[in-house]
Amino acid sequence: MTDTPSKSGLEGVIAAAKQAPGRGLPPVHLWNPTHCGDIDIVIKKDGLWFHEGTPIGREALVRLFSTVLRKDPDGFHLVTPVEKMRITVEDAPFIAVRVDKVGDTLKFLTNVGDEVEAGPENEIRVEMDPATGEPRPYLHVRRGLEALIARPVFYELVELAQERETPDGPRLGVSSNGAWFPVGPAGAHVL
Missing domain, CATH: 2.30.270.10 (duf1285 protein)
Known part of the structure; x- marks a missing residue:
């Protein structure tokens, strides 16, 4: 069993995504956390990821975030066992x-x-x-x-x-x- 991350926001997403390195994708479809609001991450039409208007230049970080991305009826979210934060996707993620x-x-x-x-x-x-x-x-x-x-x-x-x-x-x-x-x-x- 994995420990629940104690960090929140972007740090919590990073911590949750890092919990299972080399073991495939985290089971985001099984997690049902409370919606914690929106986070200023935008995936542009060209596939570039931005945080607070600045491109996320580290490929490893983008890959990490992509593993905890989920599409729900109300939009796209980064999901951890304890948080769910909506992001913006202009076309496909x-x-x-x-x-x-x-x-x-x-x-x-x-x-x-x-x-x-x-x-x-x-x-x-x-x-x-x-x-x-x-x-x-x-x-x-x-x-x-x-x-x-x-x-x-x-x-x-x-x-x-x-x-x-x-x-x-x-x-x-x-x-x-x-x-x-x-x-x-x-x-x-x-x-």
């Missing part, structure tokens, strides 16, 4: 910065070091911006948390895509771990 095709599996790497295999439990979805028509592709990472797929990585997916007939007509899509994900209309990769 993570960015998928790399993809590798290994056999029939697409393996992604996020900007915070998560390795994710696309499949039935970690779906790829693409939203289209109604104003510009530009795609916004996402990958489910864990428990409702998603990564925006970086543009160069999305281009790699489009190159891997194959056309398939769907109820909505022909679509381009990629397969991974037995699941198929549409990534765009047929012919989108032909210039």
Whole structure:
């Protein structure tokens, strides 16, 4: 059993996240602390984390915070066994910065070091911006948390895509771990 951190605020988050180094992610989905308010942390659309308007430059600290991030119906929170503090996320909390095709599996790497295999439990979805028509592709990472797929990585997916007939007509899509994900209309990769 772990000791409950005695620190509060940002120090408490750091202490809670450090409790299980090398043992995987903390079980934030099992913790039900009282909401303690908001903390001035913002995850920008480009995946950069800011605290009180200043970029958090230490990658290890961002990784640490990412392990205690949870998405609840009322927003994104950093969670410890004794505290729950809401933060601001402008789009998705993570960015998928790399993809590798290994056999029939697409393996992604996020900007915070998560390795994710696309499949039935970690779906790829693409939203289209109604104003510009530009795609916004996402990958489910864990428990409702998603990564925006970086543009160069999305281009790699489009190159891997194959056309398939769907109820909505022909679509381009990629397969991974037995699941198929549409990534765009047929012919989108032909210039």
